[in-house]
Amino acid sequence: MRTLQRRYGVARGTVQKAIDALQREGVIQFVPSPGFVVRGRARSARYGVERHVRGQGPEPEARATLLAGPGTHSHAARQAVREPAEVPAPEPVAERLNVPPGTPVWLRSGTGYVGNRPTRLADSYHPLDLVAGTAIQQEDTGPGGSFAVLESAGLRLAEVREEVCARMPCRRESIALALPTGTPVMELVRTVFDDTGRAVEVMIAVLAGDTTVFDYRFPIPD
Numbered sequence: 001m002r003t004l005q006r007r008y009g010v011a012r013g014t015v016q017k018a019i020d021a022l023q024r025e026g027v028i029q030f031v032p033s034p035g036f037v038v039r040g041r042a043r044s045a046r047y048g049v050e051r052h053v054r055g056q057g058p059e060p061e062a063r064a065t066l067l068a069g070p071g072t073h074s075h076a077a078r079q080a081v082r083e084p085a086e087v088p089a090p091e092p093v094a095e096r097l098n099v100p101p102g103t104p105v106w107l108r109s110g111t112g113y114v115g116n117r118p119t120r121l122a123d124s125y126h127p128l129d130l131v132a133g134t135a136i137q138q139e140d141t142g143p144g145g146s147f148a149v150l151e152s153a154g155l156r157l158a159e160v161r162e163e164v165c166a167r168m169p170c171r172r173e174s175i176a177l178a179l180p181t182g183t184p185v186m187e188l189v190r191t192v193f194d195d196t197g198r199a200v201e202v203m204i205a206v207l208a209g210d211t212t213v214f215d216y217r218f219p220i221p222d
Helices: 002-008 012-024 060-064 091-097 145-152 171-176
Strands: 028-031 035-038 044-047 052-054 066-068 077-088 104-114 117-127 157-167 185-194 199-208 212-215
Touching (some): 012 035, 091 117, 091 185, 091 199, 117 171, 145 157, 145 199
Parallel strands (some): 044 212
Antiparallel strands (some): 028 035, 052 066, 077 104, 104 117, 117 199, 185 199
């Protein structure tokens, strides 16, 4: 701070106000050593229609696969899956699955990383009758993820609904995503429907607002 005072010939209070403003705007962050630094910008791009492309491989399982790709990243992307478990459906999930709150469902939770930075917390809920005995109940679902497993089990996935809102994080989310002070999050709720209109998956994801880009391109209906 003294260096900035001398360089620009201003009072300590002026430098402090400038630092506070840059922190609020997410330009800099405090690191115990060496102090205030310019924040890195690892960006994670999430695509809309382009995320969901059916495989065209020679085997029936490959042809049925619906791939949900991670988009493109300026750093290497990876995901750490926490142990899947049976849980009671929270009210927002129960509403979308059209079941009573508290109905047992299967939960898969994971944390997404871009480089070493956690950027996404995701909880995916499935009806138990659809996933019993499938790889969705394992930590590793195999190629194509849960979409591929559901279609290999005989479902035809037909529609995806995504609800997105911006909000401030709770303390747990701030810690888990290593969010600098004042950083908002994007909450994404994705509901997947089969060709009968039944909701077969609800995913609730919390995305770091300073790294996430939504990139959607789709045809305009007649």
